[in-house]
Amino acid sequence: MNDNVVLDLDRVVKRFGDNEVLSGVSLQLHRHEVVCLIGASGSGKSTLLRCANLLERIDGGSISLFGQSLLDERIDPDLVRRHIGMVFQSFNLFPHLSVLENILLGPVRALKRDRAEAREEALALLERIGLRDRADEYPDRLSGGQQQRVAIVRSLAMRPALLLLDEVTSALDPTLVGEVLDLLRDLAANGTTMLIATHEMNFARDVARQVAYLDHGVLVEQGTPEQIFSHPEHESTRTFLERVR
Amino acid sequence: MSLGTDESSSTPNLFAPRHRRIFVGRRGLVASTVSSAVLIGVLVAIFFWAPGSATVRYYYFNGHNMWQSFVGHPQTGLLSVGRGFLTNIWMCLLCEVLILFFGLAVAWIRVSRSPVLTPFRVLATAYTDVFRGVPLLLVVFLVGFGLPALGLGFISSQSPDVYGCVALTITYTAYVAEVFRAGIYSVPNGQILAARSLGLTHGTIMRRVTLPQAVRPVMPPLLNDFITLQKDTALVSVLGAIEAARAAQIYESTVFNGSGLVVASLLFLAITVPLTRFTDRLLDRDRKRRLASLS
Numbered sequence: 001m002n003d004n005v006v007l008d009l010d011r012v013v014k015r016f017g018d019n020e021v022l023s024g025v026s027l028q029l030h031r032h033e034v035v036c037l038i039g040a041s042g043s044g045k046s047t048l049l050r051c052a053n054l055l056e057r058i059d060g061g062s063i064s065l066f067g068q069s070l071l072d073e074r075i076d077p078d079l080v081r082r083h084i085g086m087v088f089q090s091f092n093l094f095p096h097l098s099v100l101e102n103i104l105l106g107p108v109r110a111l112k113r114d115r116a117e118a119r120e121e122a123l124a125l126l127e128r129i130g131l132r133d134r135a136d137e138y139p140d141r142l143s144g145g146q147q148q149r150v151a152i153v154r155s156l157a158m159r160p161a162l163l164l165l166d167e168v169t170s171a172l173d174p175t176l177v178g179e180v181l182d183l184l185r186d187l188a189a190n191g192t193t194m195l196i197a198t199h200e201m202n203f204a205r206d207v208a209r210q211v212a213y214l215d216h217g218v219l220v221e222q223g224t225p226e227q228i229f230s231h232p233e234h235e236s237t238r239t240f241l242e243r244v245r
Numbered sequence: 246m247s248l249g250t251d252e253s254s255s256t257p258n259l260f261a262p263r264h265r266r267i268f269v270g271r272r273g274l275v276a277s278t279v280s281s282a283v284l285i286g287v288l289v290a291i292f293f294w295a296p297g298s299a300t301v302r303y304y305y306f307n308g309h310n311m312w313q314s315f316v317g318h319p320q321t322g323l324l325s326v327g328r329g330f331l332t333n334i335w336m337c338l339l340c341e342v343l344i345l346f347f348g349l350a351v352a353w354i355r356v357s358r359s360p361v362l363t364p365f366r367v368l369a370t371a372y373t374d375v376f377r378g379v380p381l382l383l384v385v386f387l388v389g390f391g392l393p394a395l396g397l398g399f400i401s402s403q404s405p406d407v408y409g410c411v412a413l414t415i416t417y418t419a420y421v422a423e424v425f426r427a428g429i430y431s432v433p434n435g436q437i438l439a440a441r442s443l444g445l446t447h448g449t450i451m452r453r454v455t456l457p458q459a460v461r462p463v464m465p466p467l468l469n470d471f472i473t474l475q476k477d478t479a480l481v482s483v484l485g486a487i488e489a490a491r492a493a494q495i496y497e498s499t500v501f502n503g504s505g506l507v508v509a510s511l512l513f514l515a516i517t518v519p520l521t522r523f524t525d526r527l528l529d530r531d532r533k534r535r536l537a538s539l540s
Binding site for chain 2: 085095
């Protein structure tokens with residue numbers, strides 16, 4: 001087993017009632033690697049991400065993090081999630097907490113880190129995204145793009161081994177998409193390990209090491225951006241790419 | 246039918262028919278004043294023209310007796326409705342504190358998922374089902390006469406006031422637990438997902454994420470329950486606790502004048518009406534905030 005593999009999804013099956021949402025999806029995420037998941041809405045991208053950090057229980061296959069099976073019943077899902085950051089389409093910042101408190105909640109309450117130290121770190125992260133002066137404001141005073149960048153920083157403050165990003169620009173005004181994608185580009189350039197579900201094809205082409213195309217719960221094909229976007233092998237991949245272009 | 250907008254260029258008639266035209270500004274004010282005056286006039290007229298009007302006015306709205314019942318007359322053994330009302334107030338305040346505490350606890354247990362708590366979850370569910378269904382008056386009787394009959398020393402030797410509070414707390418805890426539970430379920434699922442993905446434990450999520458967001462939307466229904474609780478403290482009179490309604494009854498049966506009952510009613514109104522107005526304002530503010538956040 002390659003010890004560079006951070007996350008290993010092996011023939012993952014997920015059903016909601018009679019509806020099979022994932023039919024044996026296998027995917028590996030290596031250290032410092034960015035993998036983009038593309039596919040139509042309802043193809044199973046979000047479900048796959050949720051399964052990866054145990055927000056959904058899977059019905060078949062296996063998931064392991066650093067070679068450790070997460071299906072072992074001795075595993076504490078709360079501990080697993082502390083190593084996996086997740087960012088959502090709808091930001092999901094906590095509206096009753098200020099920007100700073102949003103970022104501090106995980107490190108202080110889950111990791112039991114020293115508050116003052118975590119605070120310094122959180123402010124430094126906010127500085128990096130140019131929002132340090134908004135630290136004490138509440139999320140509803142921020143634009144969508146700012147909120148989503150804060151949500152990304154909230155995940156990073158946990159010092160996760162990998163980030164899962166679930167269509168993080170889909171709920172944004174077109175004018176605000178850029179600032180979020182720029183932040184993700186920065187993260188990728190710094191070697192952040194990320195699994196990104198996205199509809200932004202140009203972004204995927206730029207940033208991804210690997211692109212995986214999902215269709216109705218099946219991973220149809222996976223390869224470098226060049227392979228997938230320029231020479232897709234499967235008919236359904238070609239059809240999908242033509243439609244989004 | 247063509248696909249598209251209407252091609253005819255004639256101007257449509259946009260005037261409301263005469264009988265549906267809305268009164269605006271001064272005319273609106275005049276219209277509402279006139280209709281209010283007419284309505285009140287009719288009601289007052291009915292009251293004064295009723296065959297027994299004079300009797301009712303003497304028996305219930307007698308100024309002298311209203312004042313007498315309010316202040317009481319200790320020398321002749323007459324209890325004060327005003328003093329009795331103080332009992333209603335402290336009962337209601339004490340019970341409210343207990344109710345909020347236990348209501349939250351019951352709601353918390355009902356939404357918990359730990360297998361260890363399963364028996365408590367079943368109990369909590371049974372509890373809310375039973376006590377939301379049994380009329381408060383019956384609970385007052387059962388507690389007020391049942392517990393003393395048990396002969397259990399401390400538990401069976403309390404005053405009617407205490408049994409009254411116990412009965413009120415038991416019943417209202419069931420209502421309030423359901424209110425809190427509704428509040429907890431009203432927190433968007435995305436909030437819980439985000440908190441879980443930070444690796445926070447169920448208890449921490451409850452305390453730091455769910456509850457702070459669950460309480461605000463249920464403030465108006467909680468205040469509603471507080472208002473009804475305030476009124477329902479009068480039911481404790483059936484146990485012999487001397488509160489406003491009871492004092493008024495005693496005054497009535499001694500002096501043969503029911504004005505004390507009206508005094509007690511006015512005292513309850515003096516508390517519940519401002520509270521109701523306050524609740525309405527809160528609701529209105531919340532509605533405006535929601536509308537503002539949507540835009």
